[in-house]
Amino acid sequence: MIAAGQRVIHYKRGQRIRIYPIFDVHLGNLGCAEESFRHHISRLRRDRNGYWMGGGDYTDGINYTDKRFDPRALPKWMRPEDLADLPRVLFDYFIAIMEPVADRCLGACWGNHEYSMLRYHSAWSRWSDLCKRVGAPNMEVSGFRDLIFLDEDRRKSKLRIVIAHGGGWAATAGGKVNRLRKMLDDFPGADLALMGHLHDQIDTRKTGIDADDDCKTIIQSTRMAVMGGTWLRTYTQGFASYAEIRQMSPVPLGNPVIEIEPETLAMQVGWPMREAVVA
Ligand SMILES: [Fe+2]
Numbered sequence: 001m002i003a004a005g006q007r008v009i010h011y012k013r014g015q016r017i018r019i020y021p022i023f024d025v026h027l028g029n030l031g032c033a034e035e036s037f038r039h040h041i042s043r044l045r046r047d048r049n050g051y052w053m054g055g056g057d058y059t060d061g062i063n064y065t066d067k068r069f070d071p072r073a074l075p076k077w078m079r080p081e082d083l084a085d086l087p088r089v090l091f092d093y094f095i096a097i098m099e100p101v102a103d104r105c106l107g108a109c110w111g112n113h114e115y116s117m118l119r120y121h122s123a124w125s126r127w128s129d130l131c132k133r134v135g136a137p138n139m140e141v142s143g144f145r146d147l148i149f150l151d152e153d154r155r156k157s158k159l160r161i162v163i164a165h166g167g168g169w170a171a172t173a174g175g176k177v178n179r180l181r182k183m184l185d186d187f188p189g190a191d192l193a194l195m196g197h198l199h200d201q202i203d204t205r206k207t208g209i210d211a212d213d214d215c216k217t218i219i220q221s222t223r224m225a226v227m228g229g230t231w232l233r234t235y236t237q238g239f240a241s242y243a244e245i246r247q248m249s250p251v252p253l254g255n256p257v258i259e260i261e262p263e264t265l266a267m268q269v270g271w272p273m274r275e276a277v278v279a
Pocket residue numbers: 024026057111197199
């Protein structure tokens with residue numbers, strides 16, 4: 001786990017700050033809704049108060065030596081020789097999309113799909129190279145990152161984020177919510193928890209009750225956890241994805257956008273939809 005330090009964000013009172021968690025893109029799989037993902041990133045590029053944080057599985061990264069390899073899952077743009085160095089090809093592909101917003105990256109974790117490339121294809125240096133090129137503090141598997149919001153009068157507020165790609169398995173809505181709420185239980189210091197891996201669009205809140213330091217006033221505080229969504233279609237024309245083979249339920253496509261009011265740290269989650277997305 002990595003405590004990745006603070007990022008100071010200057011803003012004018014009344015402005016909102018938006019965080020774009022980037023999870024489970026799965027570039028390099030035929031089922032990736034790549035055009036829609038690019039559209040999402042172009043929205044972030046135009047949003048001058050928008051920042052992003054990476055939660056892994058940016059790339060599919062299943063090489064021909066992997067028992068999960070399916071040649072029919074390769075996208076049209078991939079050439080046979082690209083399989084000779086898949087981590088380089090896929091990481092470069094992701095970097096090219098994210099480099100224009102490198103100055104607004106808050107950190108990046110790897111997902112299980114990157115991790116298998118790092119382990120089995122000795123791609124550790126490629127991962128650190130990716131982090132440098134997309135401006136990301138390297139948060140490896142999971143970590144904390146503090147955002148310090150500073151207004152024009154230098155009034156300050158702080159939001160603590162915990163992020164992990166996530167693990168485990170859940171097929172039902174209840175199971176997925178429980179995995180998400182577990183993050184709030186495990187990391188009680190975080191105001192906002194982000195996880196992916198289960199490829200769904202879910203957000204949940206947990207409220208705690210306490211008293212102030214003099215024990216004279218009741219304080220209620222609410223923390224939020226958000227599952228990062230995906231850009232990988234469960235069902236695709238012409239080939240059976242690993243999701244289809246496991247008969248997983250189809251999920252909506254897209255990553256969330258979390259809007260924060262820096263003065264109060266009030267948060268709301270949006271799930272932009274672009275239903276030009278077809279299978
Ligand atoms: Fe994934």
